[in-house]
């Protein structure tokens with residue numbers, strides 16, 4: 257039960273984005289009685305997405321306190337071994353599941369659904385809309401929307417991802433905050449031609465790679481992940497046809513399953529395409545506005561972004577409850593608690609591109625040698641501890657329950 261002194265019933269909060277960070281904060285704030293509205297640009301809760309994982313005791317503690325640890329387990333992927341293969345499909349290295357999929361792995365869309373279901377009766381969700389303007393005043397933030405009538409909120413939280421619209425409105429243009437890591441990544445669904453059953457394969461050529469994975473045991477479908485090394489490209493983020501052309505050029509002549517994957521790309525209607533990049537802002541809060549999750553400290557992949565978003569939501573809600581809704585106190589504490597933790601997790605993401613697509617044949621071979629060693633029995637536990645180090649790099653305060 258909510259302790260009366262930590263009751264946030266007087267606080268109105270607008271959250272932009274209903275993926276991971278947004279519903280996680282909504283869930284944590286609703287427990288303290290705050291009146292929460294979540295606005296999401298997509299017409300409905302977005303399903304699917306990549307498999308995301310949780311590692312170590314910090315993630316477990318937060319998810320348990322949110323009451324969703326068991327449900328995440330009930331819907332986990334049960335992803336097994338992933339192998340690095342040569343052009344003929346023969347395994348060069350087998351990577352055990354805990355190496356790639358953490359303690360528990362779930363589809364991003366499934367995680368969002370769990371948190372949405374838990375909050376939809378206590379939180380107002382507005383789909384198919386977006387913040388148009390924000391005016392911070394001493395008494396609240398005046399918000400206009402693309403479609404809904406204008407309203408005033410005590411606080412506004414930008415949980416709208418790596419290319420955050422809220423960040424753009426309040427903190428300035430993305431070019432100031434986005435660091436590019438010399439690689440692009442694409443993902444889409446393909447036919448399960450290899451008959452994968454909760455297993456994955458990774459094939460690399462210098463500067464490019466294709467990974468195929470079957471995460472849910474569906475005999476017909478698999479997910480393709482394409483990574484390539486590149487200079488910064490200029491393209492329209494909404495122009496899927498242009499993105500397909502870029503991929504077709506970059507993966508022309510690719511061995512192994514390359515031709516089949518490119519054929520599936522032509523028909524794909526769920527293409528995700530983005531730079532491998534990180535967000536580094538000077539401050540996570542300004543006035544009555546705060547950034548959460550990828551919007552504030554995201555990394556496209558390899559930075560445990562989901563775990564950081566969940567921990568960030570827990571800390572932000574907990575600090576607001578401790579401060580009785582005083583955002584100045586709470587935002588300062590949120591900044592100081594989460595900043596170093598998020599930076600530590602971001603560090604690992606810089607390796608994502610070179611891990612998938614080493615620049616030369618020699619580097620591909622040395623990657624394989626290193627992972628063969630790390631996957632071996634004695635070193636597997638050491639590797640697990642290594643990957644958990646950044647995920648557990650925060651001392652969680654005790655928040656009122």
Ligand SMILES: Cc1cc2nc3c(=O)[nH]c(=O)nc-3n(C[C@H](O)[C@H](O)[C@H](O)COP(=O)(O)OP(=O)(O)OC[C@H]3O[C@@H](n4cnc5c(N)ncnc54)[C@H](O)[C@@H]3O)c2cc1C
Nearest residue numbers: 273275276277297308309386416417421549550560561562
């Ligand atoms: C290929 C790939 C693999 C990944 N693998 C992992 C992994 O293994 N482990 C892991 O922890 N993380 C992984 N991630 C990262 C993870 O997906 C993100 O860190 C996580 O989804 C961040 O959640 P978020 O809610 O902050 O942002 P997002 O998930 O990006 O959600 C942002 C939301 O805001 C909405 N939105 C955007 N603009 C507006 C607007 N103007 N108004 C309203 N709503 C808006 C979007 O529609 C979306 O719903 C991976 C990412 C990629 C790309």
